[in-house]
Amino acid sequence: MSFAKSFFVLATTAAIMLPAVPSQALAGTGGPRWTGGWSTAVQRPSPGGLPGSSNWSEAGFERQSVRQVVRVTGAGAAIRIKISNLYGTAPLTVSGATVAKAATGAAVRAATLRPVTFALRLDAVVQAGQELVSDPIALPVAALDRLAVTLYFPGATGPATFHDISSATSFRASGDHRFDPRATAFTEKSQSWYFLSGVDVLGRTSRGAVVTFGDSVTDGTGSTLDADNRYPDQLAERLVAAGKPLTVLNSGISGNRVLNDHPLFGERALARFQQDVLDKPGVRTVIVMEGINDITYPDPVVTAGQIIAGHRELIRLAHTRGIRAVGGTIMPFKGNPWLYPDGTAEPFALEQIRDQVNTWIRTSGEYDAVADFERALLSPADPDRLRPEFNDRDGQEGDWLHPNDAGLNAMAEAIDLNTL
Structure with missing residues (x-):
């Protein structure tokens, strides 16, 4: 079994085992519920609002991996991510995604790498003007854990829904580096977030x-x-x-x-x-x-x-x-x-x-x-x-x-x- 396929089986099994809980589950029910752990407000593609700024939103991506580091503010037994194509003018194809605990720079902790699935599939299409939520990902997190989400785009995305001033470094590599724990291939940097709009945590204590x-x-x-x-x-x-x-x-x-x-x-x-x-x-x-x-x-x-x-x-x-x-x-x-x-x-x-x-x-x-x-x-x-x-x-x-x-x-x- 290939590396990617074995990860797919793990993620599929985890998604089946984790309970389905409505996003707005009421507090006090005693069961786990989804709570936003990290999010950003997305914007239309633009050259950026700071003088002399630049970003990748207007050009978009093609045959490239984008790794983005975020910090969740709550604990949970599992997480899920949200991909936004709110300001896209055409369907967005994501060939696959992974999430891991972040290390230094673009590197991640290899033992924590998990594939992300959408309706039990590794690939996904996000319609223009829409947002897509992943299946549950079996990666326990603590409050203030730093996560790295890597998205791979096989074809031209067109202009990207993004968040301009992130005060955080995002990384880009040519080719599919979703399962690559090293930072070596991620030679390009940006200070914006792209397509990623949220990470929710599934827990009982929030x-x-x-x-x-x-x-x-x-x-x-x-x-x-x-x-x-x-x-x-x-x-x-x-x-x-x-x-x-x-x-x-x-x-x-x-x-x-x-x-x-x-x-x-x-x-x-x-x-x-x-x-x-x-x-x-x-x-x-x-x-x-x-x-x-x-x-x-x-x-x-x-x-x-x-x-x-x-x-x-x-x-x-x-x-x-x-x-x-x-x-x-x-x-x-x-x-x-x-x-x-x-x-x-x-x-x-x-x-x-x-x-x-x-x-x-x-x-x-x-x-x-x-x-x-x-x-x-x-x-x-x-x-x-x-x-x-x-x-x-x-x-x-x-x-x-x-x-x-x-x-x-x-x-x-x-x-x-x-x-x-």
Whole structure:
């Protein structure tokens, strides 16, 4: 029996033995249930939103393997992966996939390599505009385990549904290297995720998932590459240390807005809330931090009232599904070179809008709880500016908008775990 075929038999047997559990199985049933363990918000193919950035989404893949490393935030006896062709214009053929515990770089721990099947087949076709969930994969995981998912595309995929700014390295190799535990063949690198949109865990102990929903600060723009130091990552670490069995899912998109779409920065929050929050398995709470890009983008100009109305709709959507909504205040941005081009002028109108939205989040009582990120990050000497220690990057000045790893940790610390 060939290596690939023996893996197929193992995976097929495991898929049959594992119980079929609905994605939205209710807590308290006593049996295992699926909960989101890792996820990302997918976007249309584009050249990328950062100046000078590049990625593989517009060209897509052909006769290539793509290995992507992610960290799950919950424990389980088995996992399953999700492949998204949401923004594809034609069916996507995946000739096969594997998952393993990650080692260093593109290498994986060979003893943990598992094939992935879809309806008991090694290959799969994901229709345009759709997402496909794999069969259960018999790979037990612990919270904060790093996994490597490898996808092989035998033919031209066309432009790829992807997530632009991942703050993680993805790897590409020519040919089929799904079962190759070594890093040698994976000579190309990217800082985006492609087609992979989620990893769910099957377990008995999870009390559900917390979705962090927002823009670049939630996404982790500016955090240390491959360090898992985004604020949702550090929140997950706090929950694990506290013995609270909640997973954390990151649904941030850099540049995202509440009210308006953008070809580089995703669909507006109101349009993507269904797929990026409500449709995630086991969601219990959502932390919303959106609005800074509505305030700072010059076209179209929006008011505090319009942003607040958008937040109210997000709260309503969450509550209709029994999901708790936590409001995150918008952090300072004074000194940002794009907003303060001469280094001194202060856009008072923008600051006033931010203050009005934050006051509403804190005092209206419409959110179930508040995560006061602004107060955790602001400088006591200048409340419209980040603390200098949250802006510094290895002795270099940051952009006064995206907190460094220490600032992102301060955000995670600002969240009362009991509100989740």
